[in-house]
Amino acid sequence: xxxxxxxxxxxxxxxxxxxxxxxxxxxxxxxxxxxxxxxxxxxxxxxxxxxxxxxxxxxxxxxxxxxxxxxxxxxxxxxxxxxxxxxxxxxxxxxxxxxxxxxxxxxxxxxxxxxxxxxxxxxxxxxxxxxxxxxxxxxxxxxxxxxxxxxxxxxxxxxxxxxxxxxxxxxxxxxxxxxxxxxxxxxxxxxxxxxxxxxxxxxxxxxxxxx
Amino acid sequence: xxxxxxxxxxxxxxxxxxxxxxxxxxxxxxxxxxxxxxxxxxxxxxxxxxxxxxxxxxxxxxxxxxxxxxxxxxxxxxxxxxxxxxxxxxxxxxxxxxxxxxxxxxxxxxxxxxxxxxxxxxxxxxxxxx
Numbered sequence: 001x002x003x004x005x006x007x008x009x010x011x012x013x014x015x016x017x018x019x020x021x022x023x024x025x026x027x028x029x030x031x032x033x034x035x036x037x038x039x040x041x042x043x044x045x046x047x048x049x050x051x052x053x054x055x056x057x058x059x060x061x062x063x064x065x066x067x068x069x070x071x072x073x074x075x076x077x078x079x080x081x082x083x084x085x086x087x088x089x090x091x092x093x094x095x096x097x098x099x100x101x102x103x104x105x106x107x108x109x110x111x112x113x114x115x116x117x118x119x120x121x122x123x124x125x126x127x128x129x130x131x132x133x134x135x136x137x138x139x140x141x142x143x144x145x146x147x148x149x150x151x152x153x154x155x156x157x158x159x160x161x162x163x164x165x166x167x168x169x170x171x172x173x174x175x176x177x178x179x180x181x182x183x184x185x186x187x188x189x190x191x192x193x194x195x196x197x198x199x200x201x202x203x204x205x206x207x208x209x210x211x
Numbered sequence: 212x213x214x215x216x217x218x219x220x221x222x223x224x225x226x227x228x229x230x231x232x233x234x235x236x237x238x239x240x241x242x243x244x245x246x247x248x249x250x251x252x253x254x255x256x257x258x259x260x261x262x263x264x265x266x267x268x269x270x271x272x273x274x275x276x277x278x279x280x281x282x283x284x285x286x287x288x289x290x291x292x293x294x295x296x297x298x299x300x301x302x303x304x305x306x307x308x309x310x311x312x313x314x315x316x317x318x319x320x321x322x323x324x325x326x327x328x329x330x331x332x333x334x335x336x337x338x339x340x341x
Contacts, residue, residue: 090259093273094312117264125263135227146276150260152252 023131023210025070025082028123028155030147031058031089033138034167038067038193039086045199046072049117053087057102061088063125074207082210087126088119090147127154131163132210134202139166139174139190143182152183163209166190169197213315213330214244220304228252232259236266239312244313244328247308250278268329271312277319277326280306 004149010099027035036052041053053060056095065086073079084186094116099109127133133155145168166179176190189205191198216238223231232255238245238319257275263274309319309326322326 082338091273092263092276093325094264094267095272095313109220112266117267120264121261124257127257144321146256146278146321147260149278150253150256150276211300 006022020041020177024085024129025210026085026126026130026150027136028085028087028127028133029089029136029142030138031091031135032056032194033141035087035089036061036065036086038134038136038165038191039067039084041193041196041199042070042072042084043067046070051084053175055121057099057104059091059094059099059112059119059139061086061091062112062115062119063088064122072203073210074204078207080207080210082132082206085130086181087123088116089122091116092147092149094120124154127158127160128174130155130160130171132163132206134165134206134209135161136165136193137179138168139168139176139179140171141210143179148182152186161209162186163205164188165193165202167193172197214243215246218245218247220247220249223247226259228255228258231255232262235259235310236262236274239310240266242312242315244309244311247310249304250280250306250308252303271314273313275309275311275316277309277318277321277328278306279309279321279324283312313316332340 027036027039036163038055038157039052040050040054043049046062047070052065058131067084067086070084071079071081088091091100096109099112101105101205104112105177115185119153120196131176135148135151135155152162152164162181164186166174166188167175170172170192174190176188180188187208189198189200217305218238219237225236226234231251234257235247256278259274259276267273309328311319311328313329314331317329317331
């Protein structure tokens, strides 16, 4: 009962105070799906600067990164302003030995693992503050992972609009259709954040997401 | 050897969310794989991930998690209503939740009505169907 009341209050509060022309847009997803690469793509396209550090080693982003006042325009000249929130990848396990296998020293690997666990907690806590979320998935990976389903389920439970981004379409193993099959109730857009492929379609979907 | 610990839903039914999550996580930390009748709520799943992150250290590396949930949308009107009503009255008893320690369970893959679980210890795959 308390959950239902809290949910209704949050929904009412969000709808009253949300300014649709300026929303908090979160990038959520598992580690190494390309959230920071997409954040950089958006910032490069519209601000001419990068926002996040990217790396092949998972959990490069270990704290919430916020870029205020990102404004994008669509073909019809309509403008959308939002604060872009790049979040640490959400995972259910973090083993410092995996970082050692990637070439990091033990002390650095342990520090990175500790920071990564804090990052996951922080990302989950920030869910409530989002007005809209792009869930970034690696289209070459299994979309049915429970982390993906838990993220999307929690956003749905909080009544936060969701766009699924199937990233890394430049890779041969990418399967956007598989992502679509896993999340049939959501709009899925296939992009390559790294190469910039189909990002125009992604921006168009952002306008629909926060309409 | 891999140990499965079946947890019937009535064992967690009366517990608060925090106690449910802690009960399941305590079993997993004993290097056992939890087979929970039914499922946690979405918020509890997020809580499970949060508490897991807090507990990660030298010995505990985290968890592998998978839920097989029957898709009520695939059922006809009356059956969907029946199962929906049962969930409201009896809790989330439908489906199965698998939670394993990351040091034992290498990966769990869903496809989506079967679970493929590979372990480090057994070094072979066992396949379970719901």
